[in-house]
Amino acid sequence: MLDKNTGAKSINQSAQAAFDDGDDVDLIQVLATLWRGKWTILLCAFALTVAGAIYAFGLAVPKYAASTTLALQARNQPVVDLESVLSGVSTDDAALKTELEVIKSRSLLEKLVAELDLLADPEFNATLRPEPAFSPRDSLFWLLGLVGLAPEPDAPPTAADILNQTVAELGEAITATNLHDTYVFEIGARTETPAKSAALTNTLARLYIEDQIALKFDATENAVSWLSDRSIALEQELREKENAVKEARSASGVISPEALQALNIQAKDVRDRMADMSLTQAALEVRAERLLALLADGTPAEIAAEVDDTVITRLWQDQTMEAGPLLERMRDRLRQIAARLQTDVERNRQQLAALELSHQRLQERFDAQSAEMVQLQQLERDAEATRVLYETVLTRLKETAVQRGLQQADSRVLSAATPGMQVAPRRSVILGLSFFLGALLGAGAILLRQMMHNGYRSAEDLEIGTGLPVLGEIPRLPIRARPMLLSYLKDKPTSAAAEAIRNLRTSVLLSNIDSPPQVIMSTSSLPGEGKTTQAIALAMNLSGLGKKVLLIEGDIRRRTFSKYFDARSEGGLLTALSGEAPLKELVSHDARVGADVLMGEKSSANAADVFSSEKFHSFISMARQAYDFIVLDTPPVLVVPDARVIGQSADAIIFSVHWDKTSKAQVQEALRQFSSVNLRVTGVVLAQVDPKRMARYYGYGSRYGTYSRYGRGYYEA
Template identity: 25%
Template sequence: MKNGNEIQLADYEVAEAQEIDLRDYWERLMRRRGTVIAVALGVFVLGAFWTFIQKPVYTAKAQLLIEKEPNILSFEQVLQIESMRDDFYQTQYRLLSGRGLADTVVERLKLFENPEFVGKPEKRKKPVDPSDHVFREGLVDSFLGRLTVRPVRLTRLVDVAFEARDPKLAADCVNELAAAFIDLNINMKYAATEQATTFLSEQIKGLQTEIEQKENQLQGFEAEANIVALSDNETTVIDRLSQLNKALTEAQIERSQKEATWNGLKNVSPDYVPEAIANPLIQRLREEYVRLKRETQKMEERFQPDYPELQRMKVEMESARKSLDDETQNLVKGAYSEYQTALNRERSLEAEFGGQKTEAFKMNSSAVLYNGLKVEIQNKKTLLDSLLRRESETGVEARLKGLRTSNIRVVDRARVPVRPSSPNKRRNLVLALLLGLGGGVGLAFLFDFLDNSVKTSEDVERYAGLPTLGVVPKFTLEGANKAYAYGRRLKAGKEPARLEPPKAAGAVVEAAPFVAEVGAAERPGSIELVPHYFPNSRLAESYRSIRTALLLSSADDPVKTVAVTSALPGEGKTVTVSNLAVTLAQSGKTVLVVDADLRRPRQHRIFKVKNTFGLTTYLTDSIELKSVVKSTEIPNLFLINAGPVPPNPAELLGSEKMSRFIRMMSEECDHVLFDLPPMLEISDALVLGAKVDGLVLVVHGDKTSREALKKAREKLDLLKVRTVGVVINNVDMPRHGAYYYKDYYHGYHKS
């Protein structure tokens, strides 16, 4: 078991590793902060432009209350708990957002003439035709696209919203939609009542016409037959005829009632059973079916379709529906059977009544006919009274439609909106900024992932297996310790203060016996010779760190002759040679810089000497070494420039005379630095690299590819060239998280 100290140490190491990972991500973002800022700014500007050119859109809102049928409910119905997810409410929501209702609103508000829906007249390609089916469907689609129907959770309320550029039009559309929805509900609710009322009205009208005709016929018969009274013998026949007529009248009334009942029930389905049906079995089956359907819907929201309990509930629901369907059909069939029975009884009584009339005619044709007409008139009047009572009952229910009694009410009418709902400028700008930042961060990480350049010492160790001697910051105003300001003052004729090595009174700096005399070089305004002109700068300190690392890299086997090269051109190996030579000379050592880049020499420009003769002259002609070694304005630092460009640089560098030159210079000087050409393009660096004590490879931060670094290491290993280490040049320190270096160094010198 681990003790407490070990556990705390492990936790600390994990926390430190996590902190390093987060810092690494932050440093990557800082390296690509330009990308992040550019993308964020671009997306923000585009979002702002899009937001401010958008026309304002207004949203009008209304709220509806949808209840069940507003009938007087029984005690059992009051106690019944209904789910808000019942099919009744889902049907209402579908109707509210249906195409039929939308088309009604389009017609009522004449939206086919509104410029917001059909455009301005001058921009239309053809005149508007409201009867065009395609045009009409497009209007309905446009209307529904602006409409939003959203039920309020755990209530019977529904929010209806409509968007339009005209605030008044938005409010009118919502209010008209609510009115049309209430009208649709009322029409659907009272459709059956209107059918029954129409049927009774037709029956009453026909019966009244028949009664009028019969009364006219009776009056005509009385005048024609001169009937005054009936005899005793005729009374029995008339009484019998009267009884049959009364029975026939009752049968007709019963048949009419049964027919009306059957007409009201023949369109009954399990999903629609009128409240007037007081059949306890059907009501119980209806309640059972609704309960099973509600439970099935709840289970479908929670379980998969193949869940056994769900399957069982579906089977029970279908069984309950079938039972309700069967019982409903039995009810319809029963009503039809009762109607047929009443009709057959009526016909039977009519036949018997006709026979009795024939017998009465035999006895007293005129009297019987008279009484028959009288009784028939009376019976028709009785039937008329029954139909009038039934019509009055249905008329009361039908008149409720005129009162617009509905189970749907408008709780909150839509008002003309004052402020636009979109575009939401603040939200859009925030979203654009967040989207831009997210896209910029993502793009920055993508670029960082695709970037295969060398950036840190870890990259050098990972891809080349070489130690890093040091990192040279990018030459900036702050990094050069006001070096750029020096350049500007230099043009104005002013000289900056600089540190120089102390000299004794009257002391004279003597050149080496083999050195040719040259004039003093002008002070540059760039990174060249920074350790000499700006010894307190961060750049000078970087080169001093490289000098220390170089000297300590091989304490047992000191490196006197060092070749400096790079994988590719433009990586700063020439400046590295000159500045490293300055730091070595400042330590009191005799340093010789040899410009061995015979193809594109540059050291003579840095030290401001002529390149008329130099190393190539010494290697090709029989001249003294003193004539090619030149002193510089920097104490203890000497230069051999390249000289004229030869036709065979590689042969000269690999010659025996060059080997003798290296041995001789290593004996005369403490350090000899060779500036070599890039090694991946030409072989000069490899030829000379095998002759010196060690080689320093310079890479350009954020520029030299990892593949180039690996290939350079492979070539060095192939020729068994001793590589001391790598210098990472031109590194943007803030981008690579080196704030501590800058703050510490300047703080140290300030104190």
């Protein structure tokens, strides 16, 4: 009986480990995949190259490029005068970029449109182009019209619209660049004719130079006009200021600054005399006060000591006079001296008052004439400044007037354009790029197909994915109908398919050396995976060993054995289970297979219940006694539970997987269902392998299977 000790956990762990090993990208495998798809890649590359050639040589409109180079006259020094109206532009990056924008400005492009009459050229005036046979926009409007949502038709373009569109088209065809680290501009144009490209660049360069000259001329005329008006105004202003100076001189009493200086010196002398006289006046007043004090209560000795007078001195020296008369006579003399001193004080006071009045008048006169002098000097400075400005403007006016007609452009043509050379389409580039993109597309398709594939293509992948040994690889048999199977296997005993079945037989029999399997069950995930073919072929090979073999149709729901065999007995598997007839009467021996065949029967009871019954187990036990090998063809695992029930009585379970078709998820689910009832699948078989596709698309034919190209000398076709 089948070993039932291995559960679902071990199988799932093995499968998961196998998948984990394949997570890393193997560059060699990627390259091998691309190499296997080389014909697809070459086909895609060829197809896109042909499409690129059709576009480059037939559909693409040729474009011709021409260029005119201009040299810009640089000005390095800053502009501080009116010489900037002549020539030279700044050399900073912003100025160079500005010039490039001027070249492509709308004003120059409009002049170019008028100069070359581009409004009559369909290349730039879209309204002159013929209507295309197919327009997505018209198709959309037509579809919208079918549902009543068609928009209002566009109004016909105005002359301004046509001009704007033409200028925009021209702007797309014109380029202006500055050559690196130079003051050289390059004007380029791309059009559909060589002569037109050259005409555009040469004409635009000429218009640009003429525009520069016109700007210089306008600047000169504006400068002359402004300088003329300014010089007239300054001349009138100068006259008015000179007259104001004359009037100020006439009204002022000061002839010159020297006279004012003399007046200042005179006032200083008066101040000095006033200072001296003030000191004298103070001394006289002090002397007068002392004399009055002595006259009031002074003694003769005090009077004689302080008053320096000969009369008083003589009286004091006269020893004959008494004190009373001496004092009286001294006082009389002191009164005379005090009266004279008082007269001097009064006279000196009057002189000091006269000096103060004179100084005041001199100071007022000096202040008034100083203010007049300052005002006069201010008027003179204003007049002088106006005179200098007037002379400067007049000089510039004469210089600018002389420069009329001498203006030069800031740029000059270094090389005029010649008829343009074809630059588009770049046929070699298009062909090379088309080939590369085609190869890339083909490689992407190959890798995408490889990435999205979910089936098994090799025994190695199947073994890694299931964790089970691969017992064999069965190629797809070259038959058109099921009845041809037995004839093919009988007539081609040395074919690759027959050898593959023999390898399967050997693998099954050696799967358990100690106890070779006697009851062998063949099943799969889904219908059409080759399990029935595999069961019939395996029964034929086992009978070829001289063994007695029973082939049982366990798929009693579909009963497809009738398409392979001509059943001559009455009854089948259900009759055998019921015991209504002995087994030897129910089987039919097929000479082509060399084995007894027990056909299935239609049952009113559920098939799974039938195979779960004790009668089925007893029947298998009885068959074991009568036959050397029993081969069971069972229904698919994922469709009905019959295979899991029948497997309880089997010694070996062979699980078929359709090559490059059955998904990995389906295989894993089928194996999980076996594990859920504690059944261990003996091994898997990669069935219905297409050797040509394997070798052509996947490259496995040279590595796997006895049907590879190395077996051509051993196998029949």
